[in-house]
Amino acid sequence: DVIEIWNIVFVQYNRDERGLSVLPKQHIDTGMGLERLVSLLQDVPSNYDTDAFTAIFQNMAGMTGDGVGPYGGLVGPDDVDLRDTAYRAVADHARALTFALADGAVPSNEGRGYVLRRILRRATRYGQQILKAEPGFFTKLVPTVIDVFGEAYPELVTNSANIIEIIDEEEKAFSTMLDRGIKFFNNLQSDLEAAKVTQVSGDKAFFLYDSLGFPVDLTELMAEEAGLTVDTDGFKNAMEEQKRRSREARFANKAGGGKPLELIAEQTSWLADKGITATDDGLKFKVDSPQARVEAIFGGDAGFLDVPATPDGAVGIVLDSTPFYAEAGGQETDVGTLTVTAPDGTETGTFAVTNVRVFGGYVLHTGFVAAGEVPVGASVRCEVDYDVRGRTAPNHTVTHLLNAALRKVLGDTVDQRGSLCNAEKLRFDFSQKKAMTLKQLVATEEITQKYISDALPVEDTVMPLAEAMELPGVRAVFGESYPDPVRVISVAGDCSTEFCGGTHLTNTREAGAFVLLEETAVAKGIRRITGVTGAPAHRAIEEGKVMEDQVAAAESYAGPDADLQTMAIDLRKEIDSSVISAPLKATLRGRIELLQKKAADANKALLAMRVDRALNDVKERVLLAKAADEQVMVTKVDIGADGKAANKVIDAVKNLAPDVAFMGISEEEEGSGGKVLVFAAVPDAMVEGGLAANEWVNEALAVAGGRGGGRPNAAQGQAKECTDVGTIIFAGTVFATDKAGANV
Numbered sequence: 210d211v212i213e214i215w216n217i218v219f220v221q222y223n224r225d226e227r228g229l230s231v232l233p234k235q236h237i238d239t240g241m242g243l244e245r246l247v248s249l250l251q252d253v254p255s256n257y258d259t260d261a262f263t264a265i266f267q268n269m270a271g272m273t274g275d276g277v278g279p280y281g282g283l284v285g286p287d288d289v290d291l292r293d294t295a296y297r298a299v300a301d302h303a304r305a306l307t308f309a310l311a312d313g314a315v316p317s318n319e320g321r322g323y324v325l326r327r328i329l330r331r332a333t334r335y336g337q338q339i340l341k342a343e344p345g346f347f348t349k350l351v352p353t354v355i356d357v358f359g360e361a362y363p364e365l366v367t368n369s370a371n372i373i374e375i376i377d378e379e380e381k382a383f384s385t386m387l388d389r390g391i392k393f394f395n396n397l398q399s400d401l402e403a404a405k406v407t408q409v410s411g412d413k414a415f416f417l418y419d420s421l422g423f424p425v426d427l428t429e430l431m432a433e434e435a436g437l438t439v440d441t442d443g444f445k446n447a448m449e450e451q452k453r454r455s456r457e458a459r460f461a462n463k464a465g466g467g468k469p470l471e472l473i474a475e476q477t478s479w480l481a482d483k484g485i486t487a488t489d490d491g492l493k494f495k496v497d498s499p500q501a502r503v504e505a506i507f508g509g510d511a512g513f514l515d516v517p518a519t520p521d522g523a524v525g526i527v528l529d530s531t532p533f534y535a536e537a538g539g540q541e542t543d544v545g546t547l548t549v550t551a552p553d554g555t556e557t558g559t560f561a562v563t564n565v566r567v568f569g570g571y572v573l574h575t576g577f578v579a580a581g582e583v584p585v586g587a588s589v590r591c592e593v594d595y596d597v598r599g600r601t602a603p604n605h606t607v608t609h610l611l612n613a614a615l616r617k618v619l620g621d622t623v624d625q626r627g628s629l630c631n632a633e634k635l636r637f638d639f640s641q642k643k644a645m646t647l648k649q650l651v652a653t654e655e656i657t658q659k660y661i662s663d664a665l666p667v668e669d670t671v672m673p674l675a676e677a678m679e680l681p682g683v684r685a686v687f688g689e690s691y692p693d694p695v696r697v698i699s700v701a702g703d704c705s706t707e708f709c710g711g712t713h714l715t716n717t718r719e720a721g722a723f724v725l726l727e728e729t730a731v732a733k734g735i736r737r738i739t740g741v742t743g744a745p746a747h748r749a750i751e752e753g754k755v756m757e758d759q760v761a762a763a764e765s766y767a768g769p770d771a772d773l774q775t776m777a778i779d780l781r782k783e784i785d786s787s788v789i790s791a792p793l794k795a796t797l798r799g800r801i802e803l804l805q806k807k808a809a810d811a812n813k814a815l816l817a818m819r820v821d822r823a824l825n826d827v828k829e830r831v832l833l834a835k836a837a838d839e840q841v842m843v844t845k846v847d848i849g850a851d852g853k854a855a856n857k858v859i860d861a862v863k864n865l866a867p868d869v870a871f872m873g874i875s876e877e878e879e880g881s882g883g884k885v886l887v888f889a890a891v892p893d894a895m896v897e898g899g900l901a902a903n904e905w906v907n908e909a910l911a912v913a914g915g916r917g918g919g920r921p922n923a924a925q926g927q928a929k930e931c932t933d934v935g936t937i938i939f940a941g942t943v944f945a946t947d948k949a950g951a952n953v
Contacts, residue, residue, distance in 0.1 A: 212248075212254065213240075214241065214245060214249060215239055215240065215241060216239065216240040217237055217238070217239055217240075218237070218238040218239075218240070219235070219237055220232065220235060220236050220237070220238055221235045227487075227570070233673065233674070233675045233693065234675070243261075244256035244259060244261060247259045247260075247261060255282070257280075257282070257297050257300070258282060261357065261358075262300050264353050264356065264357050265300040265303060265304070265350060265353050265354060265357065266279070266280040266296055266300060267279075268349070268350055268353045269296060269299060269300065269336075269340070269342075269346075269350060272336075272340075272342045272343065272346045272349065273340045273341055273342055274340065274341025274342065275341070277292060277340055277341055278292070280292075280293055280296040281293050290339070291339050291434060292339065292340065294335075294339075295335040295336065295339035295340050296340070298331065298332060298335045299332045299335050299336050299340070299347070299350070300350075302328045302329065302331065302332035303332065303347065303350040303351065303353075303354050304354055304358075305325075305328060306325060306328065306329055306332075306372075306376060307351055307354045307355065307358075307365060307372055307376075308358075308362070308365070309325055310325075310368065310371065310372040310375055310376070311362070311364045311365050311367075311368045311372060312364070313622075313624055313640055315375060315626075315640070315732065315733060315734045315735060316329060316375065316379050316733070317732055317735075322732075323424075326379065326424075327424040327426060327427070329347070329376065329379050329380065329383070330383050330387075330422065330423070330424060330427060331424070331426070331427050331430070332347055333347055333380055333383050333384065333387060334387060334391075334427060334431075337384070337387060338387075338391055344380070344381070344384040344387075345377070345380065345381070345384075347376065347380050348373060348376050348377040348380055351369075351372055351373050351376055352369070352373070355369050355372075371642060371734070374642075375733055375734055378733055379733070382422075383422055386421050386422045389421055390417060390421040390422070390423050393416075393417065393421060394417065394428070394431055397409065397413055398435050398437065401437065407436070407437055407438060408437065408438045408439065408440055409428065409432050409437055409438070409439045409440065410440050410443055411439075411440040411441070411442065411443015411444040411445070411446060411447050412443065412447055414428050414439050414440065414441075414443070414444040414447075415443075415444050415447035415448060415451075418444070418448075419451070425439070425441065425444050429441070469564065469575070470507060470509050470523065470524070470525040470573060470575045471566070471568065471573075472507065472525075472568035472569065472571060472573055473568075474569070476507065476512075476513070476568075477568055477569035477570075477571055479513065480504075480505060480527065480571055483505070485504045485505060485527065485529075485571075486529070487569070487570030487571055488527065488528060488529065488530060488531055488567075488570065488571055488572035489529065489530040489531070490530070490531050490532075490533075490535070490567075490572055491530070492530065492531070492532040493531070493532055493533065493534045493535075493543075493712070494669070494712060495532065496593075496595055497532050498532070498590055498591060498592050498593070499530065499532055499590075499591055500550070500588050500589065500590055500591070501528040501529055501530050501531060501547075501588070501589055501591050502528065502529045502530075502586065502587070502588060502589075503526055503527075503528060503547075503583060503584065503585050503586060503587045503588075503589060504527045504528060504529050504585070505526075505527040505585060506518050506524055506525070506526055506527075506583065506585055507524060507525035507526075507527065507573065508524050508525075509523070509524075509525075514585075515585070516584075517558075517582040517583055517584035517585075518560070518578050518582060518583040518584075519578055519582050520577065520578045520579065520580070521578075522577065523575060523576065523577050524575070524576075524577070524578070525573040525574065525575045526547065526560060526573070526574045526575075526576075526583065527571050527572065527573060527574075528547075528572065528574065528589070528591070531565075531572050531574065531591060532591050532593055533545065533562060533565045533572065533574060533591065533593055534565065534593075534598065534711075534712055535565040535566050535567045535572055536564070536565065536566050537567070537710055537711070538628075538709060538710050538711050539605075539608075539627065539628035539629050539630055539711070540601065540605050540630045540631075540711040540712065541601065541629070541630065541631040541632075542564050542565040542566065543562070543565055543593050543594065543597070543598055544561075544562055544563055544564075544593075544594050544597055545562050545591070545592050545593040545594040546559055546560060546561055546562060546579075546592045546594075547559070547560040547562060547574065547583070547589040547590070547591055547592070548560075548589060548590040548592065549581060549582075549583055549584075549587045549588070549589050550588055550589065550590055551588075552588075556581075557581045557582070558578060558580060558581030558582045558583045558587070559578070559579045559580040559581060560574075560576055560577070560578050560579065560583050560589070561576045561577055561578075561579045562574045562575070562576045563575060563576040563577070564576065597632045598632075598712055600632035600633075600743060601630055601631055601632045601712065602711075602712045602713055602714055603714055603719060603720040603721070603742040603743050604630040604631065604632075604634065604635035604740075604741075604742055605630040605635070605709075605711045605712060605713055606667055606698075606700075606713045606714045606717065606720060607635055607657065607661070607717075607720050607723055607740070607742050608628050608630060608635050608637050609698060609700060609705045609707055609709070609713075610657050610660040610661070610700065610704070610705060610717065610720075610723075611635070611637050611653070611657050611723075611738060611740065612625055612637065612639070612684065612705065612707070613656075613660070613700070613704055613705040614652075614653045614656035614657045614660070615639055615653055615738075617652075617656055618645075618649050618652045618653050618656065619641060619645075619649065622640070623639050623640060623641060624639065624640045625637070625638070625639055625684065626638040626639055626640055626735050630711065633741070633745070634726075634739060634740065634741050634745070635739070635740050635741070635742065636737060636738070636739050636740075637737065637738045637739075637740075638731060638735055638736070638737045639735070639736055639737075639738070640734055640735060640736075641734070641735070641736040642734055644728065644730065644736070645728050645736065647792060647795050647796070650725060650728060650791060650792040650795070651792040653725060653738075654723065654724070654725040654790060654791075654792055657723045657725070657740075658722065658723050660700070660704060660717050661717045661718060661720045661721070661722065661723055661742075662718070663701075663717065663718075664716055664717060664718035665700050665701035665704055665716065665717040666700075666701060666715070666716055666717075667698065667699070667700050667713055667714050667715055667716060667717060668698070668699045668700075669696055669697065669698050669699075669713065670696070670697045670699065671694050671695070671696050671697070672694055672695065672697060673693060673694050673695075674691060674692070674693035674694060674695045675693075677694075677695050677697050677708065680697065680706055681703070681706070682703060682706050683697070683706045683707070683708070684705070684706065684707045684708075691708050692710075695708050696708065696709060696710050697709075698711075698713055700717065701717075720742045720743060721742060721743045721744070721746060721747065722742065722743065722746035722747050722750060723740055723741070723742050723746055724740060724741050724745075724746040724749040724750060724753075724789070724790045725738060725739075725740045725790060725791050725792065726739045726740055726741060726749065726788065726789075726790070726791055727739040727791050728791055745788075748788070749788050749789050749790060750789075750790070752787055752788060752789050753787075753789035753790050753793045753794075756783070756784055756787055756789055756793070756794075756797055757793070757797065759780060759783075760780060760784075760797050760800050760801060760804075763776050763777060763780055763801075763804055764800065764804060773804065773807070773808040773811075774805065774808035774809065774812065776804075777801050777804040777805045777808060778805070780801055780804075781798065781801050781805075784797050784798060784801065785798075816848075816849055816851060816854070819847060819848060819849065820848050820851065820854040820857065822847070823846050823847045823848045823854070823858065823875075824857060824858060824861055826846075826847075827844070827846060827858055827861060827862065827873070828861055828865060830842070830844060831861075831862055831865045831866050831869065831871070832865060832866075834866065834869060835865065835866045835869065839869065840868070840869060840870060840895070840949065841869070841870045841871075841872075841900075841942075841945040841946075841949060842862075842869055842870070842871050842872070843872045843874075843938055843941045843942045843945065844872070844873060844874070844938075845873075845874050845875065845934060845938070846858055846873035846874065846875045847875060847876075847879065848873075848875045848886075849875060849876075849877050849878075849886075850875065850876075850877040850884045850885070850886045850927065851875075851886075852886070852888075852925060855873065855875070855886060855888040855925055858871075858873055858888070859871065859873075859888065859890045859923060862890060863890060867892060868892050868894070869892070870889070870890070870891045870892060870895050870900055870902075870905075870945060870949065871889065871890050872887065872888070872889040872905060872906075872909065872941045872945070873886075873887070873888050873889070874886070874887050874909075874934055874937050874938055874941070875887075876931070876934060882930060882931065882932040883929075883930060883931075884927060884928070884929055884930070884931075885913060885915070885927065885928050885930075885931040885934060885937065886925065886926075886927050887906050887909050887910050887915070887917060887925065887926055887927070887928075887937060887941070888906070888923075888924070888925035888926075889902040889905050889906050889923070889924055889925070889941075890902060890922065890923050891905070891921065891922055891923075892922075893922065895949055896921045896922060898948075898949055899948045899949065900945060900948040900949040901921035901948075902919060902920065902921055902922055902923050902924040903917065903918060903919045903920060903921060903924040904921075904944075904948075905924070905941065905944055905945060905948075906919065906924040906925060906926045907924075907926065908940060908941070908944040909937050909938075909940045909941035909944065910926050910927070910928050910937065911940070912936045912937060912940045913928035913930065913931040913936070913937055914928055914929070914930070915927055915928025915929065915931075
């Protein structure tokens with residue numbers, strides 16, 4: 210046998226759209242990793258035979274189904290039932306996920322997060338289908354991984370609870386779909402074999418992915434095990450079609466309401482072949498309205514146009530230079546106009562820019578011709594809507610301030626996980642296991658606002674990436690790649706230092722104000738804060754003051770408690786729909802809940818007094834009826850619409866006159882014409898004689914459109930409205946007289 214232990218790779222260049230460039234640091238990769246070195250020292254033929262895997266395999270063996278057995282080290286054709294392949298995949302993926310989560314990564318539906326989700330689902334399928342382990346087995350492997358590697362990698366121990374929690378949630382989520390997915394695939398396999406077809410169609414693979422959560426590489430693996438292949442091109446086409454629909458929906462309001470325009474490699478190559486150089490966007494951080502030349506006009510499906518663009522739908526324009534900021538780094542695109550100008554200054558066309566994006570160095574200005582026409586080669590005046598940018602820049606700068614504030618409040622473990630900045634709001638995603646407390650939200654909002662009121666200078670510097678990485682306290686977004694050289698945005702030196710290519714303020718006071726509107730969860734271990742700056746923030750602050758005044762007025766209200774209850778309910782609805790500070794909103798909700806409790810307690814006390822009076826009144830009338838030898842009693846009772854109070858009345862009647870059939874009618878509010886409660890109790894002897902309480906209640910309520918339920922001995926019901934309670938009393942009296950022939 211031959212085992213490769215050393216494989217030299219010279220790492221020297223980086224390739225991007227501009228070609229090859231020399232890396233700032235060159236080195237040699239020998240491939241001599243930890244497992245390969247350990248396999249040599251322990252004299253075993255495979256990484257999986259080292260003690261790095263032994264404990265994991267042993268734990269896994271204890272969770273496998275009957276007849277599976279322990280790991281045997283079989284590979285290739287010898288591993289007929291794929292048992293040992295499954296062992297290796299599960300163990301390797303358990304290690305990878307444990308380390309990745311300890312480093313702050315989280316499973317998600319895109320980028321690196323989706324890689325984690327894919328390998329977890331692959332391991333789960335191997336464990337449950339091949340090794341016959343019960344759902345939840347994968348989470349139980351994590352403590353073993355931590356035991357093996359925790360001493361050398363203490364971050365595993367520190368973050369163990371979080372790692373286990375995330376893996377457990379992900380495993381449970383996929384386990385609910387796994388059985389369905391396996392059943393679907395097995396049925397599909399049978400259908401293909403019957404039709405003598407050996408390929409899983411792209412549509413079926415996409416269904417497994419989109420509806421059942423099966424990554425396509427997992428479908429390919431299962432297909433290979435079944436002697437099938439997967440139409441990966443068909444899968445990619447289905448995926449692209451879904452993405453296309455999503456993009457068109459997302460950008461429907463941009464590009465003049467048409468579909469988004471994108472330049473793919475074929476089109477950027479066409480531009481390069483025509484000698485058109487990448488767009489110079491050096492003016493995007495300045496306030497200017499420069500002239501530029503139209504280099505190409507892109508018509509989407511029609512390709513590049515050789516005729517002038519006219520008002521016939523969305524097109525994309527490539528310029529030799531531009532002051533427009535293209536969508537990047539969470540900041541939305543600039544908007545504005547391109548005005549065609551003749552040598553004599555005459556304006557012959559206007560193009561509305563609604564979206565700006567970069568493809569291979571070419572900046573594509575998407576929009577529509579608003580007037581005249583725009584030909585290739587024309588000179589245009591580039592006019593950015595600096596009012597929109599002026600409202601976007603504060604939101605972008607404040608995301609940096611918010612990032613710094615969160616680290617002060619929650620600790621340095623907080624990492625940015627994404628952002629969105631436009632002219633209306635800012636949105637900031639960050640790593641955090643649970644919802645922030647009210648105290649933390651208040652502190653975050655106050656610290657961010659203080660950064661603004663302190664009028665801190667904001668500076669931007671372009672420097673080599675290697676040098677920038679050494680700056681004290683520098684922050685970078687997890688999973689993001691940065692250019693070299695890189696732009697660094699610094700706020701007052703040590704307040705905030707981040708890599709960023711967006712547009713920013715020159716001083717934090719220009720943001721005016723900040724209001725934290727919302728804090729929510731977007732994924733496991735990731736929270737999102739939404740906020741506003743400038744005029745929207747001032748409006749939210751003023752609206753918050755109005756809400757505070759209204760709550761204070763309600764707290765000092767000295768009128769009827771019923772009015773206070775209504776007032777509190779209306780206030781709660783108003784506050785819920787208001788655009789005010791989230792910490793303030795939470796505080797006001799708490800104060801309203803106290804008001805509601807106060808009103809409810811008072812109403813409860815009043816109702817108790819009302820019920821006591823009603824009970825005393827009923828007792829007197831029952832004794833009089835008993836003395837008069839009446840067998841049936843139908844009467845009004847003032848207990849509101851309280852079913853529990855009705856039971857108390859029934860118990861009192863039974864104690865005083867067990868041989869009397871009783872019906873009580875009570876309005877929720879006397880004379881209101883609203884809800885009415887009807888309840889009845891009938892002795893056994895009278896039930897046998899034909900008078901049933903449930904029928905009695907329904908007959909009485911029928912005149913008011915109500916209904917009830919219960920047993921022949923006891924029943925109750927309600928009508929939503931009743932303007933004349935006398936009709937119910939009359940209907941109840943007539944029914945009892947007819948059924949029992951009794952003295953009423």
